[in-house]
Amino acid sequence: MISLRRRPRDLPLSRDASARFLPWLIAFMVYLAAIALASALAAQKIADRWDQDLSGRITIQVPHAALSDAGNPAESADIDALVDYLLEVPAVSGVDVLDRQRSAELVEPWLGDLAGQAELPIPQLITLELREDLSLPEGFEARIEALAPGAQVDDHQRWIGGLLDFAQSIQTVALLVVLLVGAAAVITVIFVTRTGLAIHRQMIELLHLIGARDRYVAAQFQGHAFRLGLGGGLIGLLAAVATLLGLERLVDRQPTALLPDLSLGYMDWALLLFLPLFTALVALLTARFTVLRTLARLT
Amino acid sequence: MVRFEDVYLRYGRGPDILQRLDFRLEPGSFHFLVGPSGAGKSSLLKLLYLGQRPSQGRISLFGRDVSKLDRDERALLRRRIGVIFQDFRLIAHLSVFENVALPLRISGEPEGRLRAKVEELLAWVGLADCINALPATLSGGQQQRIAIARAVISRPSLIVADEPTGNVDDRIAMRLMHLFVELHRSGTTVVIATHNESLVERIGKPALHLSGGSLYQPGGTPLPEEALDEEGPHSREVNP
Numbered sequence A: 001m002i003s004l005r006r007r008p009r010d011l012p013l014s015r016d017a018s019a020r021f022l023p024w025l026i027a028f029m030v031y032l033a034a035i036a037l038a039s040a041l042a043a044q045k046i047a048d049r050w051d052q053d054l055s056g057r058i059t060i061q062v063p064h065a066a067l068s069d070a071g072n073p074a075e076s077a078d079i080d081a082l083v084d085y086l087l088e089v090p091a092v093s094g095v096d097v098l099d100r101q102r103s104a105e106l107v108e109p110w111l112g113d114l115a116g117q118a119e120l121p122i123p124q125l126i127t128l129e130l131r132e133d134l135s136l137p138e139g140f141e142a143r144i145e146a147l148a149p150g151a152q153v154d155d156h157q158r159w160i161g162g163l164l165d166f167a168q169s170i171q172t173v174a175l176l177v178v179l180l181v182g183a184a185a186v187i188t189v190i191f192v193t194r195t196g197l198a199i200h201r202q203m204i205e206l207l208h209l210i211g212a213r214d215r216y217v218a219a220q221f222q223g224h225a226f227r228l229g230l231g232g233g234l235i236g237l238l239a240a241v242a243t244l245l246g247l248e249r250l251v252d253r254q255p256t257a258l259l260p261d262l263s264l265g266y267m268d269w270a271l272l273l274f275l276p277l278f279t280a281l282v283a284l285l286t287a288r289f290t291v292l293r294t295l296a297r298l299t
Numbered sequence B: 001m002v003r004f005e006d007v008y009l010r011y012g013r014g015p016d017i018l019q020r021l022d023f024r025l026e027p028g029s030f031h032f033l034v035g036p037s038g039a040g041k042s043s044l045l046k047l048l049y050l051g052q053r054p055s056q057g058r059i060s061l062f063g064r065d066v067s068k069l070d071r072d073e074r075a076l077l078r079r080r081i082g083v084i085f086q087d088f089r090l091i092a093h094l095s096v097f098e099n100v101a102l103p104l105r106i107s108g109e110p111e112g113r114l115r116a117k118v119e120e121l122l123a124w125v126g127l128a129d130c131i132n133a134l135p136a137t138l139s140g141g142q143q144q145r146i147a148i149a150r151a152v153i154s155r156p157s158l159i160v161a162d163e164p165t166g167n168v169d170d171r172i173a174m175r176l177m178h179l180f181v182e183l184h185r186s187g188t189t190v191v192i193a194t195h196n197e198s199l200v201e202r203i204g205k206p207a208l209h210l211s212g213g214s215l216y217q218p219g220g221t222p223l224p225e226e227a228l229d230e231e232g233p234h235s236r237e238v239n240p
Helices: A018-054 A079-088 A100-116 A140-147 A157-199 A201-210 A214-253 A266-273 A275-297 B041-048 B071-078 B096-106 B111-124 B140-152 B170-185 B197-203 B225-230
Strands: A057-062 A092-097 A124-130 A152-154 B002-010 B016-025 B030-034 B056-061 B081-084 B158-162 B189-194 B207-211 B214-216
Touching: A018 A157, A018 A214, A018 A266, A018 A275, A057 A079, A079 A092, A079 A124, A079 A140, A100 A124, A140 A152, A157 A201, A157 A214, A157 A275, A201 A214, A201 B071, A201 B096, A214 A266, A214 A275, A214 B071, A266 A275, B002 B041, B016 B041, B016 B214, B030 B041, B030 B170, B030 B197, B041 B158, B041 B189, B081 B140, B096 B111, B096 B140, B111 B140, B140 B158, B140 B170, B158 B170, B170 B189, B170 B197, B189 B197
Parallel strands: B030 B189, B030 B207, B081 B158, B158 B189
Antiparallel strands: A057 A124, A057 A152, A092 A124, B002 B016, B002 B056, B207 B214
16 A cells, blocks of 8 residues: 655754744745846836837927917917828828827826816827838928927937836846845755755765765755745745735826836746746755765765 | 775874774675774774775775775665664664665665565564654664664675674573574675674684784784785684
């Protein structure tokens, strides 16, 4: 009959003090790593969305003073003529003239109810969709200026570039944190494994005298490290998931659109869920390498 | 089987614990290793079971020069040697079954075959009903028999025992000795270190006399090298 009871390990590693504190240390490290990784993923997501939303588009902003209803007909912009011109430009695949209400909605997060007031001097915004295979003709901006004096053409590149650099910086810092946390975990496992080797030195010597190879001894330590790493990793992940979901709900509750969407996608969650297993594997390999290296130094 | 050639042993920078050891043990032989406390019996046994490297000289086991073995090869050679330690060295948190099964597990024996073998061995040493007990719950004599069962379960070619009767009374000591004699009859080479010379006389097997780190002939004379040389390269079975 097959016994379902797990047989005890030759070395009583689970009774060591390290078996009590290591899971909590790893839990803390996995928590930090998960938060850092989630930050990197969220930053990537925001950067991608900005890039996707704004690349291939330009915005023409006609100042309120140049609009015909601003009371200055001598220098008023001919919006219809401007749109007609834009539709004739081969590189332009679409023209979207934002009416006052949509423009007011754009500034509403900053100005609140004030944005809806008629006397607010809101500029006229025209968004152009550009074809990737064609470029804008020479003198494009001068023609715009002629049709709408004071109009500004914004290709968003400076703004996007700055934001992408910022997002990239967040990602770099977050990944650096993940690496540092990983290095700290490896060092901790090395220390704990060496301590275990010292504590159980006599028993390990006995195993050797009975005929155990170094990898038999290493298997004891690596199995122990894997279990502790997995346990600690799961605790850390649970705490991180709770934190991230809490943050997500907090952002969702904000009435303003100023805060970016920080929610993670399915793949991002899958990556985070993989963290405990990854941590356990790192712990396993670190313990194995440490034991084999230490024992190989013995005569 | 076992061959020592001009073997010396010292720990660190200390004095020689063993010196000029030259002898050979033939396969299937039975030897006692006798001598006073501090004579170096345990150190000689350590060399025999590859628990220690000699500081000088050459040791061959099963036809192989042990100094030329890597760690894995030494491990494989140790599986052919059953060791019974003076202090038993049973693993306290493991049951009797787990302790006795340990050499088989280390050798990669399938789990399904372990129980039958362990039960057979425990019946042989008279402790079949203690299979699930922890070592600490057993008497010294019982622990010694568990240690013997562990040493012989993988059917080693060489049994090395360090004072196996040191912690038991005469009746148990004789019983243990009969176990060793049975093993010897099955073809196993046995080396037993003991300071109990009356036991040696009762069993009637040859003895190696060790004193001051050197092997002696009975009567107290160190073994003459020239005498050893006559019968092969520093080899000789020493008779009591």
